[in-house]
Amino acid sequence: MTVVIILSCLIHTIVTLTVYDAFRVKAQTYKKIGGIPVKKTVFAAIFATAAAIAAVPAQARDQINIVGSSTVYPFATVVAERFGRASGNPTPTIESTGSGGGLKLFCEGVGENTPDITNSSSYIKQSQYDDCAEKGIDIIEVKIGYDGIAFANSKAGQKIDVTQKELFLALAAHVPGEKEGELIANPYETWNQINAKLPAVKIRVLGPPPTSGTRAAFVELVMQKGCAKFDWIKDLKKTDKAKYGEICDSMREDGAFVEAGENDNLIVQKLEADSSAFGIFGYSFLDQNSDKLQGASFAGVDITFENIADGSYPVSRPLHFFVKKQHIGVIPGILDFVNTFLSDAAQSEDGYLAEKGLIPLSGDELKAMRASVNAQKVMKM
Amino acid sequence: MTDQNLNAIERMAMVKQERMAAKLGKRYAKEKRFQAYGIVSIVIGLSFLAMLLGTIFTAGFSTFYATEIRLTVTYDQELLGVADMNDESQLAFANWGALVKNALAERFPDVSGRSARRQLNSLVSSVAEYDLKDRLEAHPELLGTTEEIWLMADDEIDALMKKQIDRDAPESERRLNDFQISLVDSLIESGELKTAFNTTFFTNGDSREPEQAGIRGAMIGSFFTLLVTLVLSFPIGVSAAIYLEEFAPKNRFTEIIEVNINNLAAVPSIVFGLLGLAVFINVFHLPRSAPVVGGLVLTLMTLPTIIISSRSAIKAVPPSIREAALGLGASRVQMVLHHVLPLAMPGMLTGTIIGMAQALGETAPLLMIGMVAFIADVPGTPLDPSTVLPVQIFLWSDLPERAFVAKTSGAIMVLLGFLAIMNLFAVFLRRKFEQRW
Numbered sequence: 001m002t003v004v005i006i007l008s009c010l011i012h013t014i015v016t017l018t019v020y021d022a023f024r025v026k027a028q029t030y031k032k033i034g035g036i037p038v039k040k041t042v043f044a045a046i047f048a049t050a051a052a053i054a055a056v057p058a059q060a061r062d063q064i065n066i067v068g069s070s071t072v073y074p075f076a077t078v079v080a081e082r083f084g085r086a087s088g089n090p091t092p093t094i095e096s097t098g099s100g101g102g103l104k105l106f107c108e109g110v111g112e113n114t115p116d117i118t119n120s121s122s123y124i125k126q127s128q129y130d131d132c133a134e135k136g137i138d139i140i141e142v143k144i145g146y147d148g149i150a151f152a153n154s155k156a157g158q159k160i161d162v163t164q165k166e167l168f169l170a171l172a173a174h175v176p177g178e179k180e181g182e183l184i185a186n187p188y189e190t191w192n193q194i195n196a197k198l199p200a201v202k203i204r205v206l207g208p209p210p211t212s213g214t215r216a217a218f219v220e221l222v223m224q225k226g227c228a229k230f231d232w233i234k235d236l237k238k239t240d241k242a243k244y245g246e247i248c249d250s251m252r253e254d255g256a257f258v259e260a261g262e263n264d265n266l267i268v269q270k271l272e273a274d275s276s277a278f279g280i281f282g283y284s285f286l287d288q289n290s291d292k293l294q295g296a297s298f299a300g301v302d303i304t305f306e307n308i309a310d311g312s313y314p315v316s317r318p319l320h321f322f323v324k325k326q327h328i329g330v331i332p333g334i335l336d337f338v339n340t341f342l343s344d345a346a347q348s349e350d351g352y353l354a355e356k357g358l359i360p361l362s363g364d365e366l367k368a369m370r371a372s373v374n375a376q377k378v379m380k381m
Numbered sequence: 382m383t384d385q386n387l388n389a390i391e392r393m394a395m396v397k398q399e400r401m402a403a404k405l406g407k408r409y410a411k412e413k414r415f416q417a418y419g420i421v422s423i424v425i426g427l428s429f430l431a432m433l434l435g436t437i438f439t440a441g442f443s444t445f446y447a448t449e450i451r452l453t454v455t456y457d458q459e460l461l462g463v464a465d466m467n468d469e470s471q472l473a474f475a476n477w478g479a480l481v482k483n484a485l486a487e488r489f490p491d492v493s494g495r496s497a498r499r500q501l502n503s504l505v506s507s508v509a510e511y512d513l514k515d516r517l518e519a520h521p522e523l524l525g526t527t528e529e530i531w532l533m534a535d536d537e538i539d540a541l542m543k544k545q546i547d548r549d550a551p552e553s554e555r556r557l558n559d560f561q562i563s564l565v566d567s568l569i570e571s572g573e574l575k576t577a578f579n580t581t582f583f584t585n586g587d588s589r590e591p592e593q594a595g596i597r598g599a600m601i602g603s604f605f606t607l608l609v610t611l612v613l614s615f616p617i618g619v620s621a622a623i624y625l626e627e628f629a630p631k632n633r634f635t636e637i638i639e640v641n642i643n644n645l646a647a648v649p650s651i652v653f654g655l656l657g658l659a660v661f662i663n664v665f666h667l668p669r670s671a672p673v674v675g676g677l678v679l680t681l682m683t684l685p686t687i688i689i690s691s692r693s694a695i696k697a698v699p700p701s702i703r704e705a706a707l708g709l710g711a712s713r714v715q716m717v718l719h720h721v722l723p724l725a726m727p728g729m730l731t732g733t734i735i736g737m738a739q740a741l742g743e744t745a746p747l748l749m750i751g752m753v754a755f756i757a758d759v760p761g762t763p764l765d766p767s768t769v770l771p772v773q774i775f776l777w778s779d780l781p782e783r784a785f786v787a788k789t790s791g792a793i794m795v796l797l798g799f800l801a802i803m804n805l806f807a808v809f810l811r812r813k814f815e816q817r818w
C-alpha cells in the first residue's frame with residue numbers, strides 16, 4: 001500500500017504544479033499552430049485516477065493461495081472452482097510453479113503473503129522439509145489420489161510392450177557394457193537393437209525437464225528400477241551411492257531423449273505429427289486424447305484406470321498437497337477446501353476428479369486421510 | 382596529326398560510351414534485383430502473417446458460438462433441501478446437481494441403468510448446476526416453480542456439433558459412443574438443442590470446464606493493470622522527458638542518466654518481474670497476484686519507451702517556436718507548457734500507446750508476481766487477484782481438454798483485436814494532430 005501512496009503523492013505534486021500553470025492559458029492560443037492543448041481536465045482526470053488507486057484501503061487476504069505442481073494443477077483447479085461456486089467463498093487462486101518451486105515459496109515462512117497450500121507430484125524431500133521446519137512451519141500432509149505416467153505414441157505407430165530395463169537401456173546416458181563394471185555411452189539407435197520384438201524405428205522420446213515432478217517420478221519408477229536389474233549397479237547403491245545415482249538418473253543428451261518443456265499438450269501435438277516418437281506425460285492427457293494416442297503396456301499391464309487404481313500398472317505415483325497449519329483459521333475456508341477435495345463427489349469412482357483423469361484414493365485410504373486432516377495432524381520426518 | 386588525335390579521342394569516347402552503356406545496363410539490372418529482393422521479403426513476411434492469422438482464426442472461430450440444451454427445470458424444494466432462500470449454509474449444501482439430473486430424467490424417461498444414466502447426465506455441462514444456483518439466488522421467488530431454461534452443453538457435445546468429432550469413426554475411436562449420439566440426435570430433432578453466440582465466453586471468468594470458461598476476468602485484469610501503468614508511467618515519463626530535454630544541464634551526470642534509460646529499454650522484461658517481487662511484494666507487502674503490482678512492474682518496463690519517444694517528440698519541435706516564445710517575454714516554464722508540450726503531445730501519446738500495447742502483451746514479468754494463476758473470480762478492484770489476457774492464453778494452452786485449444790485461439794483473437802484498436806488509435810492521433818515544419 002505504502003508505495004502506491006508515495007507514488008501518488010509524487011504524481012500529485014507534479015500534476016498540481018503543472019495544472020496551476022496550464023490553468024491560465026486559453027486553448028485559442030495554439031489552435032492556430034496545431035497540436036493538442038494541454039487542458040487542465042486531462043491532468044485532473046489523471047490525478048483523480050491516481051487518487052482513486054491510492055484511496056483503496058489495504059485489506060487482509062480472504063482467498064486461499066495455492067502454488068505448486070503442474071501435474072496437480074488440472075485437478076486442484078477443478079476442486080477450487082466448485083468450492084468457490086458452491087460455498088460462496090472466493091475461489092482459491094492456483095499458481096502452477098512446479099513441485100519444487102511451490103515448496104520453495106511455501107517454506108518462505110508463515111504470514112499472509114506466503115501461500116497456504118502447495119501441490120506436489122513427488123513426495124517432500126528431507127531437505128525441503130528441513131527448510132520448512134526451520135521457519136517454524138507445521139505441515140499437514142494430504143494425499144489426494146494417484147496419477148499414472150504414460151509412455152505413449154500416436155495410434156498411427158505400433159503399440160509396444162516394454163519393461164523398465166528396456167526403457168533404461170533406451171534412455172540412460174550410459175549403459176553397462178559387456179564386462180561387469182564397465183560403462184559405455186549409450187549405443188542404441190533403434191528400438192529393435194534393444195529387443196527384437198520392438199519396432200525398427202529410431203529412438204526418439206519427448207519428456208518433461210528436470211524441474212518437473214513427472215520427470216522425477218519417471219526417473220524413480222522407471223530408470224532406477226530398470227538399472228537395478230543389473231546386479232553390479234544394484235550393489236553400487238550400498239558402496240558408492242553418488243555413482244549409482246549418476247548412472248541411474250542421467251538421461252541421454254544425444255537427441256534420443258528430448259526435453260519438451262512443461263507443456264504436456266505440446267508433447268501430445270508433437271506425437272500426433274511424428275508417429276515414430278514416444279512421449280512421457282500424465283495419464284490425464286492420454287485419457288483426453290485416447291482417440292489419437294495409445295499408451296505402452298509395462299510387462300503386459302496396460303495403462304487403464306483400473307490398473308492404476310489397483311496398483312498393477314507399475315509407473316504411477318501418489319499426488320499430494322501440503323497445508324500450512326498456522327494459516328488454518330486465519331485465511332478463511334482452508335479446511336473446507338481440503339474437505340471438498342476429499343468429498344465423495346470428488347473422490348468417488350465416477351466423481352468429477354476421476355472424470356479429469358485422477359485415480360482416486362481407495363475407501364480406506366480416504367477415510368484415514370479425512371480423519372488425519374480433521375485432526376490437523378502435523379507431519380513429521 | 383590533329384586528325385589522328387581527333388580520331389583517337391573519338392575512338393576513346395566511343396569506347397567509353399559503350400562501356401557506359403554496358404555499365405548502365407548493369408546498374409539498372411542491379412536496381413531491379415534490389416527491388417525484387419524487397420518484394421520477396423515483403424511477400425515472405427506477409428505469407429507468415431497470413432499463415433499465423435489463418436491458423437488462429439480457423440482454430441479459434443468455433444469459440445464464438447456454443448451449444449446449448451433446453452431443459453424444463455423444477456426448482457423442487459425437497460430435492461434441493463432448501464427451505465429458506467436466505468440461509469447461506471442451506472444454499473451452499475443444496476443438491477444443485479439433482480435439479481439437472483431430474484430434468485434430464487424427465488426428458489428421457491426410458492433411460493435406465495447406472496451407466497446409461499451417467500452418460501445421459503454427461504450431456505449437460507458439469508458445472509451448469511451452479512448456473513441454476515446463481516439464477517435462483519437472483520430470483521428467490523422461483524423456488525418451487527418450473528421453468529424452461531437453456532443450459533450449456535458439455536464440451537464433448539459441443540465438439541460433436543462443431544464436427545470436431547467424426548460421427549463415422551468406429552465407436553472405440555470416438556470420444557462419444559453411439560448411445561450418447563442418439564440422445565443428441567433426439568434433442569436436435571425436437572429443437573431442444575441449439576447453437577448460439579457464445580456470450581459465456583465474454584461474461585465468465587476462468588473455469589476448468591471449457592464450455593464455461595470465459596475471458597471477462599482476464600479482460601478486466603488487463604484493464605486494471607494498464608490503467609495503473611498509464612496513470613503512473615505517463616506523467617512520470619513525460620516529466621522526465623521534459624526535464625531532460627528542456628531544463629537539464631548537459632554534463633557527465635545527465636549523460637549517464639541518458640545511457641541508463643536507453644539501456645533499460647533493452648532489459649529483458651522478466652528482470653522487472655524479479656524486481657517487482659523483491660520490492661513491491663516482499664518489502665512493501667502489496668498483495669500477490671494483484672493488478673496493482675502488475676501495473677507497477679509494467680510501469681517500470683514501459684517508462685524507458687515513453688521517455689525516449691517523448692524526448693524525440695520534444696526534439697522535433699523547432700527551436701524557432703521556443704525562441705519566439707522567449708522573445709515575447711515568456712518564462713521557460715511558460716514556453717514549455719504553453720508551446721512545446723502541446724506541439725509534442727501527439728508524438729508523446731503515440732509513444733505511450735505503443736508502450737501500452739507492449740505492456741498489454743507481456744507475460745514474463747507477471748510470472749514472478751503471481752499473476753500467472755488460475756483465478757476464476759472476476760476482479761472488482763485493482764487489489765483483487767486477477768490474470769491478464771496473454772496469461773490466460775498461456776494457461777489455457779496447457780490444459781488437457783481439447784476444447785481449450787479453440788479457447789486459446791479465441792482469446793488470441795480478442796487480444797489481437799485490442800492491440801489493433803490501440804495501434805489504430807495511435808495512427809489516428811498521429812494523422813490528426815501531427816505537425817510538419
